[in-house]
Amino acid sequence: MLAVKGGKIYTMASKRVIEEGIIFIDGGKIVDVAERAEIPAGVEIIDAKGKYIFPGFIDAHCHIGLFEEGVGAIGEDGNEWTDPITPHLRAIDAVNPADVAFKDAVKGGVTAVFTGPGSANVIGGQSAALKTHGRVVDEMIIKSPAGLKIAFGENPKRVYGEQKKSPATRMATAALLRETLYKARNYKLKKERTKEGEVFETDLKMEILCQVLDKKLPLRAHAHRADDIMTAIRIAKEFDVDLVIEHCTEGHLIADNIAKENVPAVVGPSLTSKSKYELKDLTFKTPGVLAEKGVKVAIMTDHPVIPIQYLPLLAALAVKEGMKEEDALLAITKNAAEIIGIADRVGSIEKGKDADIVIWDKFPLDLMARPDIVIINGEVVYKG
Structure with a gap:
């Protein structure tokens, strides 16, 4: 299992933005999206604090x-x-x-x-x-x-x-x-x-x-x-x-x-x-x-x-x-x-969807923004 924590999550499923949330990923899918949660021992963690998290x-x-x-x-x-x-x-x-x-x-x-x-x-x-x-x-x-x-x-x-x-x-x-x-x-x-x-x-x-x-x-x-x-x-x-x-x-x-x-x-x-x-x-x-x-x-x-x-x-x-x-x-x-x-x-960060997630260093509509990490099907495929 993989956990992405600490970033500002734009789920795009609704207008709600999670300021410092956690996304749990397993088997290529999003298994949970939460504001706060205990991360079990042994789970790989990606610290996205201060970053912007969007669906791919x-x-x-x-x-x-x-x-x-x-x-x-x-x-x-x-x-x-x-x-x-x-x-x-x-x-x-x-x-x-x-x-x-x-x-x-x-x-x-x-x-x-x-x-x-x-x-x-x-x-x-x-x-x-x-x-x-x-x-x-x-x-x-x-x-x-x-x-x-x-x-x-x-x-x-x-x-x-x-x-x-x-x-x-x-x-x-x-x-x-x-x-x-x-x-x-x-x-x-x-x-x-x-x-x-x-x-x-x-x-x-x-x-x-x-x-x-x-x-x-x-x-x-x-x-x-x-x-x-x-x-x-x-x-x-x-x-x-x-x-x-x-x-x-x-x-x-x-x-x-x-x-x-x-x-x-x-x-x-x-x-x-x-x-x-x-x-x-x-x-x-x-x-x-x-x-x-x-x-x-x-x-x-x-x-x-x-x-x-x-x-x-x-x-x-x-x-x-x-x-x-x-x-x-x-x-x-x-x-x-x-x-x-x-x-x-x-198209959105929701439970059950494919774990296609991008962690941006800045808000992605900023000309200077770059992806830090790109995840497709739960796999990290790019690190900036």
Whole structure:
């Protein structure tokens, strides 16, 4: 057993902060969180007096392991540019745990990620939730699949328009997605009506889309512009499927609409140049505006767009531009976990959760803050 004692504990399970608490860890899990408790003899103790203790931070949208750091084109496995409809692709079949960005994540206090395909395709494939420490991806998986990537706007129309293929317009992007979901409905109905003993030909593309139709898997929609956000919401309502808006760059312009539809948003990466028209209204005000309207918000790096270790910095910049400090912290802990669908394991310091804990030398939204100790699954994986 391991005990972390003496630090100021932000459980993120509630607004309550434990000024000098104790966290007991055993078997990779948190077994107790207390203000005061006797520590049994023989228990290993980590003294965190004067430090800040948080659950490991969670990047709710990135491409870590799929676009490898310092490798170049040979390490890019996140976009299958040859077919706009590829729901059967799985991120875990391309993630390289040896990507040095995983070590950077740990050093930055990021202990879990949602990683997956890029936005070249209308339907890009299946994303996964992973821990950031492990030798093989199978040991790092929290949930796979954790979402099905879809994309609107400039990226798919540019990729396929240049090939003189569909989609070359926003109309075609929406039409292809809608057509594919109708095919999945028909496939699901045919499968349900197939009698025992009859031959039924399995279609891997349709199988994963059936999980979407059954609300076992959300659509994770790349959408920057306000009109693209509303198109994603329109199609999700038409097929009665779960949806998460990713990027949501112009979300502050239609915050009331997004809140009305009860759709969560993973916002960012906001620390970039306005490199294309879709980003003309890019601002760190967006997550705060959305949160104020009642939208469940997470903040992303979109790594490698923003290096993953700077996730706390992005939350701090959102606070600088008006987001409440508590909302910003939730956006990289509990909210992120809930949006991904892994809050039963991570995102807060609570009894029964995975022991993913970071001890900070300063408040983590302070630019000068550094993790002193990072614990994942109850194991100390980094000491600063």
